[in-house]
Amino acid sequence: MSGIVGCLKPTSLSEFELLSTQIRHRGTPERAQFDSMWLELRSHTEIQSYNSAEIWLGLIGDLYSHQSKDLISLWNKHGTQIFSTIEGSFVLIVWEKKEQLLHLFRSKEGVHSLYWTNHPKDQSFVFCSEIPPLLKLAGSKKEVDYQQLAELLSFRYIHAPRTLVKGINQIPAGEHLSIGINHKKVHQQWFFNEWATPTAPTPEDQVVLDQISAKLRRSVERRSTSKVALLLSGGLDSSAILHQISTIFAPPQCYTVVLEGFKSNEAPFAARVAKMMGAPHEIISVSPQDLIDAIPKATRIVGAPLSTPAAAVQYLLFKQLHNREQVLISGDGGDELLGGRSMSTLARRIQQVKRLDHLPHLPKIAVKKLARQLNRPDLTASYEHFGRDRSIGASRIFLAPDRVDILTDPGLVRPGIRKTILSPFYQEVDSDPINEILHVWQRGWLIEDSLMRSEKLSAHCGISIRYPMLDHDLVRYCASLPGNVKVKKVKMEYIAKWPLREMMRPYLSHRLLHRPKRTLLQPLDQWLCGVGAQFLHKRTDEICEDLSHIFLPRMVQKLKEEHVNGKRNHGMRLWSLILFSIWWKQLKEDSLEF
Numbered sequence: 001m002s003g004i005v006g007c008l009k010p011t012s013l014s015e016f017e018l019l020s021t022q023i024r025h026r027g028t029p030e031r032a033q034f035d036s037m038w039l040e041l042r043s044h045t046e047i048q049s050y051n052s053a054e055i056w057l058g059l060i061g062d063l064y065s066h067q068s069k070d071l072i073s074l075w076n077k078h079g080t081q082i083f084s085t086i087e088g089s090f091v092l093i094v095w096e097k098k099e100q101l102l103h104l105f106r107s108k109e110g111v112h113s114l115y116w117t118n119h120p121k122d123q124s125f126v127f128c129s130e131i132p133p134l135l136k137l138a139g140s141k142k143e144v145d146y147q148q149l150a151e152l153l154s155f156r157y158i159h160a161p162r163t164l165v166k167g168i169n170q171i172p173a174g175e176h177l178s179i180g181i182n183h184k185k186v187h188q189q190w191f192f193n194e195w196a197t198p199t200a201p202t203p204e205d206q207v208v209l210d211q212i213s214a215k216l217r218r219s220v221e222r223r224s225t226s227k228v229a230l231l232l233s234g235g236l237d238s239s240a241i242l243h244q245i246s247t248i249f250a251p252p253q254c255y256t257v258v259l260e261g262f263k264s265n266e267a268p269f270a271a272r273v274a275k276m277m278g279a280p281h282e283i284i285s286v287s288p289q290d291l292i293d294a295i296p297k298a299t300r301i302v303g304a305p306l307s308t309p310a311a312a313v314q315y316l317l318f319k320q321l322h323n324r325e326q327v328l329i330s331g332d333g334g335d336e337l338l339g340g341r342s343m344s345t346l347a348r349r350i351q352q353v354k355r356l357d358h359l360p361h362l363p364k365i366a367v368k369k370l371a372r373q374l375n376r377p378d379l380t381a382s383y384e385h386f387g388r389d390r391s392i393g394a395s396r397i398f399l400a401p402d403r404v405d406i407l408t409d410p411g412l413v414r415p416g417i418r419k420t421i422l423s424p425f426y427q428e429v430d431s432d433p434i435n436e437i438l439h440v441w442q443r444g445w446l447i448e449d450s451l452m453r454s455e456k457l458s459a460h461c462g463i464s465i466r467y468p469m470l471d472h473d474l475v476r477y478c479a480s481l482p483g484n485v486k487v488k489k490v491k492m493e494y495i496a497k498w499p500l501r502e503m504m505r506p507y508l509s510h511r512l513l514h515r516p517k518r519t520l521l522q523p524l525d526q527w528l529c530g531v532g533a534q535f536l537h538k539r540t541d542e543i544c545e546d547l548s549h550i551f552l553p554r555m556v557q558k559l560k561e562e563h564v565n566g567k568r569n570h571g572m573r574l575w576s577l578i579l580f581s582i583w584w585k586q587l588k589e590d591s592l593e594f
Contacts, residue, residue, distance in 0.1 A: 001459040002026055002048075002060045003129035004093060004114075006039030008102055008179060011122050015138060016040075019126070022133035025460050032056055036100050036181055039093065044326070044462055054097060060129065061090030061112050064222045064471070080176060083107075087472040091129070102179045109470045110173030110447030111455055117168045125179050130456065131303030134168055135587075141166070142587050149407075149550070150414035151421060153398040156307040156576060157448045159421055164304055165587070173447045193479040195431040195439060198384070200482050205502070208485055211477055212499045219471030220244040220329075228466070229253040229325045231317075232281065234269030234512065236500045237331030241468050242277055243507055245329070251279035252329070257317040260287045261531075262523040269515055273508065286316045288527060292535060296582055298453075301460045305583040307449045309524050309575055314454060318461040325463060332450050333469035336441040337478050338486045339434065339496040347487045347494040349378050350386050350433045357383040387437040388426040391418035394445040397576050406555045408548070434483025442475075525571025529564055536560060539578045547581055 003026035005019045020029060020040050027044035034056070041047050041058050048059040048068045055075060059068050065087040066074065074082050075094060080103065082092075089111045094103040104127065106114050116127040120139035128134055135142055143166040148158050158164055160172035171177050178186045224245050232238045232254035245252050256270040267283050274281035294312040299305070301315070321328070334340070339347075356367060356379060371379035381389035398406065400415040407413055414420075422440060429439040451467075458465050468474075478486070488498035495501060501513050528536045540560045544553035556577065563570040 001462055001464040002041065002043035002045070003459065004039060004041050004058065004060055004091065005128045005133060006037065006093070006102075006126070007119075008037050008125035009122070009181065010038045010124060011119075012138075013038075018136060019128065019133045022136060023129060025462070026129065027462075032058070032095075034095065034097065037095055037102060039095075044464075056095040056097065058093040059090055060093075061088060061107070062223075062466070063088035063090065080178075083176075089467070089470070100181045104171055104177045104179070106171045106173055106175060108174030109451070109467070111451050111465075111467065111470075113452055113455065114171045115163070115168055116171065116177075120167070131163065131165065131168060132300065135165070135303075143167075144584065144587065146409075146412055146550070147414075149412050150403055150417045152305065152580065153403055153576065154396065154417055155394045155421070155444070155448075156397055157394075157445070157452075158304070159444065159448050164583075173443075193439075193476055195429050195435050195479045196482045198430065198432050200431075200480075202482055202485060208481065208499050209502055212474070213503055215471065215474040215477055216240065216468060217244050217248070219468040219474050221248060222471065223466040223468055224249065224252075224329060225327070226250065228327045228329050229255060229321075230279075230329045231331070231465075232256050232270045232274060232279075233266045233331065234271075234273045234515070235266070235331065235334075236497050236504060236513070237334030237469060238270075239273045239277075239508060239512070240334075240500055240504055241329060241331055242273065242279060243504065244468075246277050246279065251277055253325075254279045254281045255284055255317065255321065255328075256281070257284045257286060257313055259291065259313065259523060260285050262527075265523075269512060272512060276507070284317055284320050286313050288532065290316055292532075295579070296586065298457060299579070299583050299586060302453055302456045305576075305580045307453065307579075309579065311453045311457065315457045315460075318458045318463050321463060322461040328458070328463055328465050330454065330465050330467055331469060332454065333446060333467050334497065334500065336438060336446045337469055337475065338498075338500060339438060339483075341496055343434065343437070343487050343496045344494040346392070346437065347434060347483075347489075347496075350383065351489075351494075353378060353381055353386055354383045383433065385426070385436075386433040387440060388423060391422055392437050393418070393422040393425065393440045394449070395572070397572055402573075406551050406559075408550055408552055432483045434487055435479070438483070438486070439479075524575070525563075525569060528571055528574060529566065533564060536564070536574065536578075539581065540574070543577055543581045547584065551577065 003023045005023055007016055010016055016038055023042055026042040029040050029042050030047040030049060031040045041049055050057045050072050052072050057071050063086055074085055078085060088107060089109045090107045091112045091114050092105040104114055113129060114127060115131050115134060117134050119126055119137055126134060145164055145166045148162050148164050151158055160170040163170055175187055220241060226249045230242055230252045232242060254274050256267050258265040258267045271281055291312045294316050295309060298312045298315040356364060368380050400413060403413045425440045425443045426436055429436050454465055486498060487494050487496050540556055543551060543556050559570045559573055562568045563574060
């Protein structure tokens with residue numbers, strides 16, 4: 001919940017102070033001013049900044065391998081290679097005084113964001129933990145970068161270094177940006193994990209269980225105290241973390257958020273898990289109207305279109321816990337580490353392609369030709385590169401033909417956008433198909449969607465979130481395992497997160513171990529057809545009126561009518577359009593502020 005704002009070659013103290021007030025919710029300030037650089041750290045806990053004759057150094061977030069006070073000596077020893085020795089979840093800022101060189105580092109988990117721009121008037125380099133303050137710079141045009149719209153419509157979010165605002169950039173997770181007075185920039189990437197090779201041997205089951213259990217316990221120890229609380233869904237990840245915390249400290253206070261009036265929620269599962277482990281448990285209810293009212297506020301905080309209306313539910317949860325909790329533990333990251341529910345289906349599809357690849361050459365060619373004629377794209381993909389060939393990486397909202405139908409300007413369709421975005425991620429890893437997909441999930445939606453919105457929304461409420469599933473040791477070990485260990489075939493079924501399920505088998509019932517996955521998206525899609533129909537009509541009418549230069553009104557109305565009449569479920573698409581329109585209106589009305 002700490003943050004930073006800074007400027008290289010600043011010219012206006014009053015403008016810098018205006019930027020600072022835009023992140024005041026991130027805590028008490030500490031300013032550092034040099035001849036060519038001003039910056040300000042904010043934190044609700046102890047400010048982590050250190051000064052020597054040669055450098056000034058500041059840290060946002062947490063280190064788990066060293067004390068932050070050791071950073072200057074580590075820098076003096078390792079320089080920009082400091083990341084070979086430190087682990088944590090952070091943004092690190094280093095100012096080399098003599099060289100007048102600024103270094104910005106973002107750890108590879110991607111929990112903490114860092115955005116930058118060149119000042120519209122004097123081109124000075126300005127950086128901040130959030131987007132909205134950068135839009136307050138004098139002369140800012142606040143223009144939408146419509147060339148990125150296809151990416152948003154396909155994935156629901158934009159991948160760093162891009163943003164949806166012209167002139168504003170983001171430092172990607174795991175990258176280092178160096179900026180000198182002459183504005184030269186050097187990117188150095190250090191993201192990669194050592195993934196299991198395609199022919200890596202499968203370790204014994206008990207060895208895997210022992211290793212993951214020990215590393216998860218160590219991760220929980222690093223991130224927990226007797227005062228942390230837990231976001232409990234009743235799923236495997238949060239349940240495993242609750243078990244580990246309870247063996248180290250007393251069972252923590254647990255919270256589960258539910259939408260009022262919807263039967264499909266996680267509260268019954270979470271309540272059973274909490275009771276079995278002796279943890280105090282509180283259910284926080286959110287009404288649909290509260291959610292609708294919170295969407296504009298959550299959008300202002302994030303500074304980008306929300307990827308899901310569930311982000312507003314998160315915001316309302318954090319808002320209720322403001323002044324009650326300072327640190328929350330989350331199970332996010334488990335799906336990307338060991339494979340979520342969807343990976344079971346993917347594993348079955350991958351196995352079908354593997355069987356096809358084992359056919360003799362001529363029959364295989366014939367089957368693939370027939371598959372193309374029958375529009376069976378899975379069967380046209382290669383086994384070794386299944387994820388890349390099928391462009392698997394995140395949600396598929398508006399595919400290229402859908403974008404052709406709905407976008408006013410055909411030049412914005414960008415039919416190959418998914419391959420353009422995902423291929424570089426797949427090129428980073430050489431492993432089995434399951435591991436390659438997990439790598440892309442970690443590089444994509446985990447960082448750009450789940451972690452980004454959680455950090456922004458929780459920080460606004462003075463809360464810090466920690467993620468035991470993203471511990472370096474645990475992530476590295478899981479990366480070293482073949483995919484068939486994470487998604488194991490048991491009889492005729494593919495069991496995702498197999499190691500976690502086996503670890504928790506002594507502590508959870510069969511029903512809890514294999515419970516159905518429940519998300520907020522499905523009931524919210526259904527809500528648009530019933531009680532929320534009036535909201536849907538109002539918002540789609542606004543889209544047709546205000547955004548007719550972007551989206552074809554007749555196609556927006558068609559999506560709405562087919563959804564309301566039950567012909568097709570367009571919930572995700574309609575929500576994506578609604579959430580974009582709310583952000584677009586705020587940007588144009590200059591209301592992206594707190």
